[in-house]
Structures are given as structure tokens and as C-alpha cells.
Amino acid sequence: METILDGAASASDAAPTPSAPASAVVSPPLGAAVPGPLVAAVAGTTAVVGALLWDISWHASIGRDTFWTPAHLAIYLGGLLCGLSAGWLALSTTFAGTSERHGVAVRLWGFRAPLGAWVAIWGSIAMLTSAPFDNWWHDTYGLDVKIISPPHLLLAAGVFATQLGAMLQAVAAQNRHGAGSPQSSPMDSRLATRLAWIYAYTGGLLLTLVSTLFLEYNEPNRQHGALFYEICCAAYPLILVGVARGARLRWPATTVAAIFMAVRLAMTWLLPLFPATPRLAPIYNPVHHLWPPFFPELLIVPAVALDLLLRRARRPGGALAAADGAGRPSSRAVLAIVLGAAFFALVFAAQWSFSELMLSPYARNWFFAADQWTYRAHPGPWRYRYWLEGDALGPRAVALSLLLATASARAGLAWGDWLSRVCR
Amino acid sequence: MNPVRLLVPPRLLKALALLGAVLVCWGHVGSPNVFYEGAAGPYPVHIVVRPPAVIPGVAEIAVRVRAPGVRAPGRGRVRVTAQPVQWDAGPEGAPPADVAQPVRGEPGLFAASLWMMTANSYDIRVGVSGPAGRGTVTVPVSTTASRRLEMRSGMAVALLALAALLFAGVVSLVGAGVRESVLAPGVLPRARDRRRARLAMATTAAVLAVLLTAGKSWWARIDAAYRQRLYQPYHVVTRLQPDGPQQVLRLIVADPRWHGPDWTPVVPDHGKLIHLFLIRTPGLDAFAHLHPLPAEEPGSRGERTGGESGSRGEEDAATAGIFRVGLPRLPAGVYRLYADITQESGFAETLTATVTLPPLQQPPAPFDPQRPDPDPDDSVRVAAPVAWRPPNEATVSPLDGGLTMTWLRPVAPRLIAGREASLRFAVRTPDGRPVPLEPYMGMLGHAVICRDDGRIFIHLHPQGTISMTAQALLAGRAKSLEARTAPKEPGSGPPGPPMMPMTAMAMPAAGVASGVVSFPYEFPEPGRYRIWVQVKSAGQILTGVFDVELGRAG
Numbered sequence: 001m002e003t004i005l006d007g008a009a010s011a012s013d014a015a016p017t018p019s020a021p022a023s024a025v026v027s028p029p030l031g032a033a034v035p036g037p038l039v040a041a042v043a044g045t046t047a048v049v050g051a052l053l054w055d056i057s058w059h060a061s062i063g064r065d066t067f068w069t070p071a072h073l074a075i076y077l078g079g080l081l082c083g084l085s086a087g088w089l090a091l092s093t094t095f096a097g098t099s100e101r102h103g104v105a106v107r108l109w110g111f112r113a114p115l116g117a118w119v120a121i122w123g124s125i126a127m128l129t130s131a132p133f134d135n136w137w138h139d140t141y142g143l144d145v146k147i148i149s150p151p152h153l154l155l156a157a158g159v160f161a162t163q164l165g166a167m168l169q170a171v172a173a174q175n176r177h178g179a180g181s182p183q184s185s186p187m188d189s190r191l192a193t194r195l196a197w198i199y200a201y202t203g204g205l206l207l208t209l210v211s212t213l214f215l216e217y218n219e220p221n222r223q224h225g226a227l228f229y230e231i232c233c234a235a236y237p238l239i240l241v242g243v244a245r246g247a248r249l250r251w252p253a254t255t256v257a258a259i260f261m262a263v264r265l266a267m268t269w270l271l272p273l274f275p276a277t278p279r280l281a282p283i284y285n286p287v288h289h290l291w292p293p294f295f296p297e298l299l300i301v302p303a304v305a306l307d308l309l310l311r312r313a314r315r316p317g318g319a320l321a322a323a324d325g326a327g328r329p330s331s332r333a334v335l336a337i338v339l340g341a342a343f344f345a346l347v348f349a350a351q352w353s354f355s356e357l358m359l360s361p362y363a364r365n366w367f368f369a370a371d372q373w374t375y376r377a378h379p380g381p382w383r384y385r386y387w388l389e390g391d392a393l394g395p396r397a398v399a400l401s402l403l404l405a406t407a408s409a410r411a412g413l414a415w416g417d418w419l420s421r422v423c424r
Numbered sequence: 425m426n427p428v429r430l431l432v433p434p435r436l437l438k439a440l441a442l443l444g445a446v447l448v449c450w451g452h453v454g455s456p457n458v459f460y461e462g463a464a465g466p467y468p469v470h471i472v473v474r475p476p477a478v479i480p481g482v483a484e485i486a487v488r489v490r491a492p493g494v495r496a497p498g499r500g501r502v503r504v505t506a507q508p509v510q511w512d513a514g515p516e517g518a519p520p521a522d523v524a525q526p527v528r529g530e531p532g533l534f535a536a537s538l539w540m541m542t543a544n545s546y547d548i549r550v551g552v553s554g555p556a557g558r559g560t561v562t563v564p565v566s567t568t569a570s571r572r573l574e575m576r577s578g579m580a581v582a583l584l585a586l587a588a589l590l591f592a593g594v595v596s597l598v599g600a601g602v603r604e605s606v607l608a609p610g611v612l613p614r615a616r617d618r619r620r621a622r623l624a625m626a627t628t629a630a631v632l633a634v635l636l637t638a639g640k641s642w643w644a645r646i647d648a649a650y651r652q653r654l655y656q657p658y659h660v661v662t663r664l665q666p667d668g669p670q671q672v673l674r675l676i677v678a679d680p681r682w683h684g685p686d687w688t689p690v691v692p693d694h695g696k697l698i699h700l701f702l703i704r705t706p707g708l709d710a711f712a713h714l715h716p717l718p719a720e721e722p723g724s725r726g727e728r729t730g731g732e733s734g735s736r737g738e739e740d741a742a743t744a745g746i747f748r749v750g751l752p753r754l755p756a757g758v759y760r761l762y763a764d765i766t767q768e769s770g771f772a773e774t775l776t777a778t779v780t781l782p783p784l785q786q787p788p789a790p791f792d793p794q795r796p797d798p799d800p801d802d803s804v805r806v807a808a809p810v811a812w813r814p815p816n817e818a819t820v821s822p823l824d825g826g827l828t829m830t831w832l833r834p835v836a837p838r839l840i841a842g843r844e845a846s847l848r849f850a851v852r853t854p855d856g857r858p859v860p861l862e863p864y865m866g867m868l869g870h871a872v873i874c875r876d877d878g879r880i881f882i883h884l885h886p887q888g889t890i891s892m893t894a895q896a897l898l899a900g901r902a903k904s905l906e907a908r909t910a911p912k913e914p915g916s917g918p919p920g921p922p923m924m925p926m927t928a929m930a931m932p933a934a935g936v937a938s939g940v941v942s943f944p945y946e947f948p949e950p951g952r953y954r955i956w957v958q959v960k961s962a963g964q965i966l967t968g969v970f971d972v973e974l975g976r977a978g
Binding site: 063064099100102103104106107108109115118119122125126129132133136139140141142149150153168172176277278279280281282283284286418421422423424 | 478479480481507508509510512513516517518519520539540541542546569572573575579582583586587589590593594596597600601603604605606607608609610611639642643646647650
């Protein structure tokens, strides 16, 4: 027996249609509610991403660090929630799972669980491994003053994996539901919509996580320089295009970018409401509340264009559709060039002018938080100038950015097409 | 890119390597802990600061308050605070003070932990408040990164095992993903899926291996950069040349960091820019305590200019990092040099070098008023080579004029490495009466402690290991910063540079009359040590010599 439909009929009135794509063949196999482990994973990753920004803010405004700060605990508890819920899923699927649940699992080292659960388990083990490693690192090389260090990269890999695990669980659940199929019951289509939104939300969190990793290179002061655009072009098209290709929403990249901006803005506006005092000398900048991360990149601008282009690519008959539909590597590359160029052009247009606003006196308020500096930041005019030393945005940097954006978009297309087919 | 490498042109490095003496670089010469004996307002305090070996890191601070009310249990109304103030950030740039916690079972002892964020000059401000009011005292601490922790093998094995698990996990995950993730529910993977999965797993393993290799070399770069930042005193080269009948020793700071961003001018500590100690190896038998003066390079503009232009020239020479001193009569041999300097930032350190002295020739020339050296505060002592005669190390050292100096070593507790002790010495006449002491460079006494291998060296005073000038500078700077921020009163001018007259230093009257001088110290490591104790009486500098061998605690 190759497909398992036990219990499917009782769970849903929808019958599989022979013409439907493979991913939509099966109606909800696990009931009509959002699966509990997925809810736990989403809650866990939300905690991790929020707490990461909280932790960075803690380092920037209070500074003193032990393992036992609330932000650290929230990161690790969030990771643990993802890992434990996934672990439970693996154990229950392996030892007590129905054949229906076995059918939506992948096998690893003799155990069975959805792919997302395995990724989340890996992530939480990586996070836990990073804790003693990071502690040793602090004892050996001193309390870190930089975000990027080997144990932090391991932690980041772990956090990424828990995040990705939640996203894969969401996308698999979404793909197993024949959303928009005319036979769907209203309840079923509500669930499908809910799953599509949960997936987009996990994509937004993933984008937030990526941007957090580059937080110390993305200040408005760098947004007339080369590095900023190179980082944006390398990192963001992959996420935006990839998540969008796997999504079932009308404006998926826009939604993902909006969720990223909403999460960041929530932290920008909420964190300063909490009083904080620096606990480490030297303090060059008096800080009285938690430091808010600066106003996020306006990724919603290129995301709208990516959505429009991706939609055009799906529309039959057009030039882009020819590029996408042909399925040949060379045609995909054409689509990637278009997406990459659009991304770079719009990020450039948006950030070049927006950073001018950010450095102007009009941004020195709670809304833009451009006047919020860490306790270690010396006062001085450098705060509201562009830092262009050794970072000029010349033709080479533009070419490199375009190349990176194209490569990133191409990888995003491949990843997104895979995501749209994941159903386990 | 390493900033130090950028600062040092390779040619200069080569030139440094070729110049005269071989340098020894033993960060702060093996004795980093800071001891301070003094008073915080009305409260006599004894403060120990154990700076971190890694920067940023945590300094442990112990404060013993010697006030009558403190010892009585249940009346612990004394409150002790500690605050780290980095010299250039001042009190405004300091975090709120930490409340030091009373240590259980040790009335009057309080402990706190403070984060030291930079390798710099800090002022640990200890505040004591209680029934007698409030008082504050400044303890200068120069923080440096001095070591790199090795990973313990157990931890390395555990981390490697986890790394292997994570590595295998990624490879298997990619395999499972490629093999099964896009199959419709319930569909079993076909042979083609399995083949593709194996290919993906091999590719992933290869990519991961490349990434791990790159990560390892990244780690190695971070490690190398950290080791580069480990504290090293300024490079000093020595030159010896005869000047008439006398040998003149030149100390030349040949280091690009001198004048670098962390450098500030050298300031006098108890009246002298440099306290230079020459100790002959290997017996530690010949000892000289000298005070070099700034000098210009021979051949450059007016080496020995007189009058008004002289002070200007000296200032330039001090800034240039060139110092000279006429050597007293010392037996030939290889000498270790330890030069204590204090910078305007309050950063105090010991520069080290070696020099080989030729056999003695003629007696030194008579005192010439045109020559600032020999400094009247210079002193020499030649004793028998360091020796240890178990079980009773000599506790009496003969001095000039029939006087003796006795080490008042308590029988218990035994002196051991890592345990703090007060080293007390009494100067007596031949008939056993105490010899009244007078200030020697503003201090009741100077003690110099050196381990026989030269790797541990410290110059301390009854007030402890701190540089009194650094303390005055830091306290003065804090006051001037406060004055700057406080509302100005009419007629009050800008605060002048904080200076410390030599006579203003603490001279406990009891010690002066009783002929007893004591030094708070903790031998950092086991080994064979020699202690020189220098006091002044009736205009004579007297140097007692003692040896001690210490075992490890427990």
C-alpha cells in the first residue's frame, strides 16, 4: 500500500482528486486543528527570536552578563521547548504512531518523525552544546563584545535549526492540506489558511533571525557603504524568495517582510519601556532604559516587487513564465537575475534615502530610535554621519551586490520549490 | 588585521631584535594581585584586589574594615561598596557601585566582584559607611590580559563528541530530507531517491568539512589575535658606556606602542620617574635601587643641556623614552633590570631587561654638582648569594653601623604561597633598642621581593603594592571631574593637575618611633625568594636582606 488514507475520510469531507498535485492529495491526516507540536515549536521559536533581541539589548544597555540572565534563559527555554516537543513527536511517532503518522514521517537512525522535528531536535542539541562552549570562550578570551564568535555561530546554527524546524513542520502541514481546493469544507479551508499564515509567520521569524545576526553591520550609518548592500543582497533574497515560493498566500514575500518589520519594531518600541542601568565600566553614554534596536530595514519595499515578479512568473504566457516554467537551469537563472536586480535596486532606493532620514534630527525620537546608543558608544558627531571609511559603494561593490542577490535569489528559487513540495 | 603589526614596520622589528640586550617579558612580573593598607575616611581598611587574567573579566575584591563596631556580630551596620572607574571615563562613566557582601564567619571582611572591561588603568573606589560616617578610598588597578585558558581534556572530549553527533546529525538530516521529505504521505522511497540521498549526504559531509576547516582557521586567528593582546611590557634595550670613570647605563624604550593610543606620559612616583632595580643573577647577591633620569640620545641635540632648556630637554627625553643613570660600584655579572614606571593614566607597570656589567675598574669619581647622579636616594647592597638553610632561615640581617634588621616572622600561621601575610621588620641598635625611622622617598620603607628565577618581582610599601602617584592621580582626576560637573562657584578656577607632594604620604607615627615597618603581601607562587627591605635612619639608607622558601598551600 502506497498511500495511507486511514481516518482521513472521518477527519474531513474532502476527497482527494486525482488531478490535484501530489502534495494536495491527502486531506488533513492529523485532525482539523493545528497540531500541538507545531504550536509548541512556533511558541518556542517566537521566544527564541524575541529573547535574542532582548539579550542583545541587555548587552548594549546593562552589559553585565551571567548565564542566568532572563534573556539567556528565554533563549534556551525556547530552544528546549522546540527540541522537547519535537523529541516527543519523534518518540510518539516511532513507538506509538499510527501508520498514518508513520506515513508523514521521515526515518533517521531508526526513528521516525517529520523532517521539521528532526531539524528542531538537531537545533536544540546544537544550542545546548554551545552553552558550555560559550562559557569556556568567555573564560578564555573574555566576555564577548562582538556578536559573531565560534560558539555564537554554533548557537546561531542551533537557533536557525529550531526556527527552520518549526518552519518545515508548518510548511509540511500546509502542503498536506489542499488549500483552495473546491471540495474543501469551510473548516478545512480555515485550517489551511491558518497553516499558510503560520508558515509565513515562521518565515518572518527566520528573516528576523538572519537580520539579527547582521545587526552590527546594518546600522543606518553604513547604508551608503558597500558592506550593507552586500550583506542584504546575500542574505535576504534567499529567505524572501524561498519562503514566498513555498507559501500559499497572495503576497507571501510582502507578508514575510512585514512580519520581520513588525517583530523588530515591536522590540524597538517595547524594549525602551523597561528601565536599565549599565553595570560595567567604562560607560561613555548614559543609558537609562533597555537599548532599542534601530528601525529595521524597509524590506517590505523589495518584497512587494518580488511578489509581483514571482506572480508574473507563474502566469502563463509571459516572458517570466517562460523563464520559470521551463524548469531548465538556464531559464531559472534568468528569473533569478530579474529577481536579484529588482531586489538590489529597491533595497538600494529604499535604504539610501531612508538612512538619510535616519541620520537626520527627524529620526531622533522613539519611533525611529535613531538616537539610541549603547552604553559603550562615545558621544560625538560620528553618530549621525555615514561610516564610509574603506567601505565605498563603487561599481565593483554594485556588481558584487547584484551577483550576490542573483545567487541568493537562485538559491531561494531552488529552496522554495523544494519547500512547496515538502509534506513530511 | 592586527593593529600592533600595522603599527610596527618590519624593519623596526628587525632593528629591535638586533639591539643590545635581550628582553624579558613577564607580564607585571608575576605578581598581579593588588594589596592596599590605608583608610577609607574614618575606617582603617585593608583591601585586596585580584584582577582578572582575561579581559574582559571579573576582579575579586576583598575589603577588611578594621573598625571596632564591625567585629561585633549583630551590629553589622557597616556597608561597603566597590565601584570600578576607568581612568579616562571617570566617575560619570562608572556603573553604580556594587554592595560588597559580608563574608560569613569573618567579621569585618567584605567581598565583591567587579567586571573589568578593558586592559587599562582603573580606580577601584571602595566606599565604607557606618556609625562613624562615610569614607572613600581609591585603589589603582592596572588591568591586563595575562593568560589564555587551556581547555580541559574532559571538556574537550565532551565537546568533540557533541560535535561529532551534530556533524553526523546534519549529514543524516540532509539524507532523510532528500530521500523522503517530498514523498507523498505513505509512499516509500524508491532506489532513485536513495541514490540521490547518498549523493546529497556525501556532498553535505564534504561541504561541512570545508566549513569546519575554515572555522578552525578562524578560531586560530582569533586565538592569535588574543595572544597578541596579552600584556607585554614596553620593550626596553640597554646600553652601557663609560662616562669618565663611571659606567653609564641607558634605558631606551624601543617600542612602537610607546606614544601609541594607550600611552600617556610617565609621571613621577614618590618623586622619581623610574625606580630601577638591578639584581645580579643567579645568586641575587648584588642589588641596586637607582633612579634614572631622562636623557637624550648621544649625538642628538645637546645631550646634557643645563639650566632652563634642560628641563624642557628632559621632558622631551622622558617622552622619547630614553633614560640614563650613572652606575654605582657593582660586581661584574649579568643583572636583571626591573624598572617601575607609572603613566599619567595611572597605569603602573614594570619594564624588564638584562645587562652585563664588566669587572670593576677605578673607584667612581667624587660627587660633581653638575651631575644629577648619583641620586642621593640611590642605594646598593651586596650580600651573600641567595641560600636556604632549613629549617631556620635567617631572620636577622646586619645593617651598616652595627644596626640589625629582624624579620618578625610569626610561627603561625606558616608563610605559604597564595595566603596573604603581613611582612614585619624591626630595625634595632646593637643593644636591642628600636631605631627611629625617617621617610625614604616619602615612605616608611620599601620592600623588593624577587624569586630566584626572576619571574616574580614586586616593589611594595607599607601601603601595599599600589603606586601612590596612580592613587593620587586617579583620586585627583575624579575630584577634578566632579568639580567640572558641579555648579561653579564664582572665582573658582579650573582644577589644576593633581599632584602629590612627597611629604603628604602616609607615615604612621607608630612605625616611625618603633623602628618597625610592615608590608602587606601574598607570595603568588611557591619558590625561593629574596626580600630586600629598605629604610632610612639618620640620613642613611639601610637595606636588610632576607631569604624565604615557600611551599604550596596544603
